[in-house]
Each structure stands twice: as C-alpha cells, then as structure tokens.
Amino acid sequence: MDTLGLLLQGFGVALQPVNLMWALVGSVLGTAIGILPGIGPALTIALLLPVTTALAPTSAFIMFAGILYGAMYGGSTTSILLNTPGEAGSMMTALEGNKMARAGRGAAALATAAIGSFVAGTFATLALTFAAPFVAELAFYFKPTDYFAITALAFCSVAVVMGASRTRGFISLFLGIAIGVIGIDAMTGQPRLTFGNMQLLRGIALTVVLVSLFAVGEILYVASRYRSVPGVMAPVKGKLWMTREDFARSWKPWLRGTAIGFPMGALPGSGSEIPTMLSYTLERKLSKHPEQFGKGAIEGVAGPEAANNAAAAGILVPLLTLGLPTSATAAVLLAAFQNYGLQPGPFLFTSNPALIWGLIASLYVGNVMLLVLNLPLVGIWVQLLRIPRPQLYAGILVFAMIGVWGLAGSWVDLAIMFVVGLAGYVMRVYDFPIAPVLIGLILGPMAENQLRTALAAGQGNPMVLVSTPLSAILLTIAVLLLALPILLKRLRAHA
Amino acid sequence: MVIGAVWLVNAYGLPQGARYAAVGPGLFVTISGAALLILGAILILQIWRGESFQPQDAEDALADAKMDKRAFLTALVAVAVPVATMGPLGMPFTATLSFVLVANAFGSRRWWMDLTCGAILACASWFLFSQLGLQLGRFFPPLGF
Numbered sequence: 001m002d003t004l005g006l007l008l009q010g011f012g013v014a015l016q017p018v019n020l021m022w023a024l025v026g027s028v029l030g031t032a033i034g035i036l037p038g039i040g041p042a043l044t045i046a047l048l049l050p051v052t053t054a055l056a057p058t059s060a061f062i063m064f065a066g067i068l069y070g071a072m073y074g075g076s077t078t079s080i081l082l083n084t085p086g087e088a089g090s091m092m093t094a095l096e097g098n099k100m101a102r103a104g105r106g107a108a109a110l111a112t113a114a115i116g117s118f119v120a121g122t123f124a125t126l127a128l129t130f131a132a133p134f135v136a137e138l139a140f141y142f143k144p145t146d147y148f149a150i151t152a153l154a155f156c157s158v159a160v161v162m163g164a165s166r167t168r169g170f171i172s173l174f175l176g177i178a179i180g181v182i183g184i185d186a187m188t189g190q191p192r193l194t195f196g197n198m199q200l201l202r203g204i205a206l207t208v209v210l211v212s213l214f215a216v217g218e219i220l221y222v223a224s225r226y227r228s229v230p231g232v233m234a235p236v237k238g239k240l241w242m243t244r245e246d247f248a249r250s251w252k253p254w255l256r257g258t259a260i261g262f263p264m265g266a267l268p269g270s271g272s273e274i275p276t277m278l279s280y281t282l283e284r285k286l287s288k289h290p291e292q293f294g295k296g297a298i299e300g301v302a303g304p305e306a307a308n309n310a311a312a313a314g315i316l317v318p319l320l321t322l323g324l325p326t327s328a329t330a331a332v333l334l335a336a337f338q339n340y341g342l343q344p345g346p347f348l349f350t351s352n353p354a355l356i357w358g359l360i361a362s363l364y365v366g367n368v369m370l371l372v373l374n375l376p377l378v379g380i381w382v383q384l385l386r387i388p389r390p391q392l393y394a395g396i397l398v399f400a401m402i403g404v405w406g407l408a409g410s411w412v413d414l415a416i417m418f419v420v421g422l423a424g425y426v427m428r429v430y431d432f433p434i435a436p437v438l439i440g441l442i443l444g445p446m447a448e449n450q451l452r453t454a455l456a457a458g459q460g461n462p463m464v465l466v467s468t469p470l471s472a473i474l475l476t477i478a479v480l481l482l483a484l485p486i487l488l489k490r491l492r493a494h495a
Numbered sequence: 496m497v498i499g500a501v502w503l504v505n506a507y508g509l510p511q512g513a514r515y516a517a518v519g520p521g522l523f524v525t526i527s528g529a530a531l532l533i534l535g536a537i538l539i540l541q542i543w544r545g546e547s548f549q550p551q552d553a554e555d556a557l558a559d560a561k562m563d564k565r566a567f568l569t570a571l572v573a574v575a576v577p578v579a580t581m582g583p584l585g586m587p588f589t590a591t592l593s594f595v596l597v598a599n600a601f602g603s604r605r606w607w608m609d610l611t612c613g614a615i616l617a618c619a620s621w622f623l624f625s626q627l628g629l630q631l632g633r634f635f636p637p638l639g640f
Contacts, residue, residue: 037553037554037555038554038555050629051624051627051628051629053628053629054627054628078554084554084555085554164549165541165546167534167537167538167541168538170530170534171531171534171535171538174527174530174531174534175498175531177523177526177527177530178498178499178502178524178527178528178531181502181523181524181527185520187520188510188519188520190509190510190520192505192509192520192521192524193501193502193505193524216574218553219570219574219597220567220570220571220574221550221551221553221556222553222554222555222556222601223563223566223567223569223570223597223600223601224562224563224564224566224567224570225550225553225556225557225558225560225562225563226555226556226563226566226601226602227555227556227557227560228601228602388603389555389601390597390598390599390600390601390602390603390609391594391598391603391609391612393597393598393601394573394593394594394595394596394597394598394601394609394612394613395594395616397573397574397593397594397597398590398593398594398613398616398617398620399620401577401581401586401589401590401593402586402590402620402624402629402631405577405581405586405631405632406624406629406630406631409630409631409632411578411581411582414577414578414581415578417574417577418574418575418578421574422571422574425567428550428551428553429548429550429551430548430550431548431549431550431551444523444527448518448522448523451518452518455518
C-alpha cells in the first residue's frame with residue numbers, strides 16, 4: 001500500500017473517539033507542562049510510563065505525541081509573557097517575544113508563535129510522513145556494523161555538541177553507559193556490577209534515572225538557589241489576531257524555521273537549541289528591519305518557534321525508523337516502546353502499521369487541537385503560573401516518587417533515586433549536560449549488542465566494523481567530530 | 496573517577512572475550528570504567544589549569560546565587576525519607592511527609608496548609624494510580640490496610 005493509503009488508515013485509527021480523547025489529554029498535559037517550570041516532556045512521559053500498562057500502545061503513543069508537541073506550544077507562552085523559557089528551545093522566543101509583550105504586542109507574539117508552531121508542526125509531520133517510510137525501507141539493508149556505527153556517531157555528536165565542554169559531555173555519556181551495563185548480560189546471562197543485590201539483576205530502569213536526574217536533581221538545585229521573587233508577567237495586550245503586516249513578516253520565517261528545524265531534529269545531539277538559534281540568526285540576517293532585533297522583532301519569534309516544533313517532529317524520524325533516540329524525550333519514547341515489547345525500526349512499519357500510522361496521523365490531529373487550545377485560551381493557561389512554587393515543586397517530588405515506587409515497589413529504586421538525584425544536582429552546579437547520560441544509558445546496551453553481533457559475524461575481525469560503506473562513512477564522521485575541533489584549535493594557535 | 500575505578504575492578508572478574516562473539520560481557524564494563532577514570536583525570540587537570548564552572552540556568556533559580564544550605568538539606572531529606580518509610584509506612588504517609596519538607600525547603604511556613612495539601616494529593620494519587628493498575632502497596636501498612 002502506498003504512503004497516502006497507509007496515512008488514511010492511520011487517520012482511521014487516530015480519529016477513533018478513544019484515541020481522540022487521549023490526543024486531547026496529551027495536548028492539555030503537554031501545554032500545561034510546557035508552561036509550568038521544573039517539568040518537561042521527557043519527565044512527564046517517564047512518569048506516565050508505569051500507568052500505560054492499563055493502556056493500549058496506540059492510545060499511549062498518541063497521548064505521548066500530544067505531550068511532545070504540546071510542551072513546545074506551552075513553552076512559548078511563558079517565554080513571551082514571563083521571559084522564562086520553560087525549555088532550551090524557547091530561549092530565542094523569549095528574547096524577542098517578551099520585548100513584544102512589554103511593548104503591548106503580546107497577543108501578536110503569542111499568535112505568531114502558535115500559528116508558526118502549527119504550520120511547522122503540520123509541514124514537519126508531512127515531511128515525517130514521507131521521509132519515515134523511505135528511511136525505514138533503507139534500514140532493512142542495514143547490518144549490525146551499520147547500527148554500531150550509527151550509535152557511535154550518536155555518542156560522539158551528543159557528547160561533543162551538548163554542554164559547555166567536551167570532557168564533561170563525555171563524562172556524562174560514559175556515566176550513562178556505565179549505568180547501562182548493570183544487570184544481567186543479555187548475551188551470556190552473566191550478572192554484571194550487581195554487587196550481590198538480586199534487585200540489580202534486572203538493571204537500572206531508564207525511568208528511575210530520568211526521574212531522578214530531571215525531577216529530583218532540579219528540585220534540589222532550585223531549592224538551593226531559589227529565586228523567591230517571581231518574574232513579572234507581561235499583560236496580553238493588543239489585538240488577539242495578527243495584522244496583515246505581521247502575517248507578511250511571519251510566513252517566510254515559519255517556513256524557513258521548519259526547513260531548519262526538521263532535519264536538525266533528526267540529527268543526534270542537535271536538540272532544539274541549535275535549530276532555534278540558527279533560525280534566529282538567519283532571520284536577523286534576512287530581515288528588512290534588523291534594527292528591531294533585540295527590541296521585539298516578530299520574525300525573531302516566528303522563525304525559532306517554527307524551528308522548535310519542526311525539530312520535535314524531526315526526532316521521530318530516527319526513532320521510528322532506526323530505533324535511535326536523538327534527545328532525552330526520544331530516549332523515553334524508546335523506553336515506552338520497549339515497555340510494550342516493541343522495538344522501533346523498519347520492522348515495526350510492517351509488523352504494526354496501525355500503531356505507526358495512527359501515531360503519525362495523530363500528530364496532524366494534535367496540531368489542530370493545540371492551535372485551538374492555545375490561541376484563544378491563552379488567558380486560562382497562564383493562570384497555571386499562579387500555583388505557588390513551594391507546593392508546585394513538592395507536588396513534582398510526589399509524582400516522581402510515585403513513578404519510581406510504582407515501577408517495582410522496590411526500596412532499591414528509591415535509594416537509586418536519592419543517589420542519582422544528588423548526582424543530578426552536582427551536574428547542574430558544575431554544568432555537566434544531562435541528556436548524554438540518558439543517551440548513553442539507552443544506546444549503550446544497543447551499541448554493545450550490535451558490536452558483539454557484528455564481531456561474531458566477522459569471526460572477531462575488527463575490520464568488519466568498517467566493512468560497509470555506510471559504517472565506514474559514519475565512523476569517519478564520528479572520528480572527525482572528535483578530532484576536528486582539536487586540530488582547528490591547534491592550527492589557530494600556531495597561526 | 497571513583498565510579499570508573501569500581502567498574503574497572505568489577506570488570507576484572509568478567510570475561511573480556513567470548514569464544515564466538517570475540518567480545519565478552521566484560522569489555523563494555525572495562526571501556527566505561529577506563530573512560531571515566533581517564534576523563535576524570537583530564538577534568539582534574541583542566542581544573543588545575545583554571546577551568547571554571549558556571550552553574551546551569553534554571554527557571555526559578557538564580558545560577559549565581561549563594562547556596563542555601565538549609566533549603567538544600569531539607570529538600571535532600573525529603574528525597575531520602577521514602578527509602579526508609581515507603582515500605583513500612585506506605586506511600587500516602589511518605590508522600591505527605593516529603594511534600595511538607597519540600598514546601599518548607601522552598602520557603603513555605605504554612606505547615607498546616609502544606610500538610611493538608613500534601614495529604615490530599617498523596618491520598619488522591621494513591622487511589623487514582625492504584626485504580627489505573629499501579630502497584631503502590633498498602634495505604635497504611637501499620638494498621639494493616
């Protein structure tokens with residue numbers, strides 16, 4: 001069946017009343033967590049993982065997709081009105097959007113952000129619709145050596161790109177890999193690093209690490225440096241709709257932001273920060289009013305917001321087609337697939353088309369829902385910011401605790417939550433990036449498995465790792481990623 | 496570096512190679528342990544050469560503010576409490592206690608309000624998530640229910 005036929009089938013799944021309800025739940029939850037501080041899409045999905053045992057996989061993933069997209073929409077609201085970007089991808093939006101809001105053009109800023117998110121979300125989902133089956137088709141020909149090269153490249157790019165220093169990026173990555181080797185070795189059945197504890201035989205769950213690093217680490221960090229004076233909220237002034245001039249200045253940045261965000265979201269390590277920054281820089285260069293940048297230029301909101309949402313769709317391409325997570329949220333989504341005994345990759349497109357195409361179709365539906373939820377109801381959403389911070393952070397810890405305890409009812413998990421949470425605090429104080437830990441934890445066992453399978457097939461000959469053109473190219477890029485910055489630095493020093 | 500050393504010591508007891516697969520269960524343990532050890536040494540060298548650390552930005556936090564030790568320790572106790580009380584006293588009691596402690600760490604001094612809010616949230620969550628199939632244990636084990 002062709003892509004359009006499969007997509008129509010997907011709409012048949014996504015438009016079922018029960019799935020529409022879960023899409024709405026996801027969109028509402030996503031918008032709320034995008035607005036609230038201290039909680040993001042990765043943490044929310046991780047906290048919901050144990051609950052999904054009672055849900056069909058299609059419904060669960062439709063809800064998760066709503067959370068992923070909704071968080072992007074919600075993040076822009078606090079950036080514009082409060083100048084506090086809820087997540088890294090909203091930083092550029094805050095830069096111009098808050099200036100617009102303070103100049104009495106808050107409504108126009110919110111509108112260009114919401115419509116830009118809708119346009120980008122829809123076009124990026126369209127790109128996902130046609131790119132994903134193509135990549136999945138290619139992935140059928142991938143060998144274990146190719147998969148190992150892909151994971152090696154993901155490791156290098158995540159550690160190099162994320163964070164302020166490569167050393168700290170790699171320490172984070174290897175911490176994740178080190179945690180990932182705990183438990184029974186899948187190939188030989190040998191226990192590794194269990195220290196005689198029976199409960200460690202099953203390994204350390206991603207949910208425990210993620211909840212501890214993101215929720216517990218954040219609570220400890222914010223508590224130690226709490227800014228008790230809340231930010232000043234700019235009132236939503238101006239016409240609720242954009243003017244003709246606003247539209248004329250926004251539509252090109254929306255499309256350019258989408259074109260930048262989607263492919264970059266698919267690359268490991270680029271996250272949402274890099275595409276939004278690139279979009280902002282490009283818009284400033286192309287704008288007819290560059291002098292307005294930094295003072296409230298609408299292009300500076302439209303472009304980065306579109307890039308941010310397109311990047312969210314982009315992460316789904318490697319995740320669904322190769323089973324490769326390129327961000328913390330994608331890593332949790334992969335864990336959710338594994339919870340259901342499903343392995344994303346080319347075979348999932350043929351073995352479970354209803355799930356894949358239902359999920360992709362739900363992204364279109366969710367985008368429409370989010371536009372309706374966000375544009376006219378923004379006044380209601382900002383009321384969430386009135387929740388007192390002490391009770392908000394206390395509530396986040398309660399949900400984190402439930403998420404960890406609900407996994408297996410084990411005190412060992414709670415003890416791990418304490419230790420890893422404390423590590424999350426230290427990482428924030430000393431500026432270690434957190435996402436590489438999760439990528440290392442989830443991709444480490446995958447890399448190990450593919451490496452051992454490839455070497456077994458090659459009878460132990462390490463040259464098998466560069467035996468296919470793809471693996472040779474990817475490993476070369478990985479080496480260049482590591483070596484080039486050092487070489488360039490040396491060359492500059494000698495020049 | 497400590498983690499790296501522990502991992503390396505443990506890797507010593509694991510086979511590094513395997514008869515057919517060429518790579519045994521110990522190789523990745525060795526790689527991760529050695530990498531952490533080497534990277535830790537590099538970081539110490541960088542610190543010695545004057546590398547500075549800038550705390551990360553977070554909503555509601557001032558990165559350059561002085562550490563509030565009392566708030567930090569109160570929040571840390573709130574995270575440690577579940578290890579000791581979750582099993583013997585149940586999830587609703589533990590969650591209420593942690594809620595009150597975190598709220599206090601963030602400057603709330605309305606004990607009764609926090610206790611009431613925490614108890615309502617903990618009990619409602621216990622009932623709701625138990626209904627959804629999550630195994631959260633008994634409500635209050637000392638009383639046997």
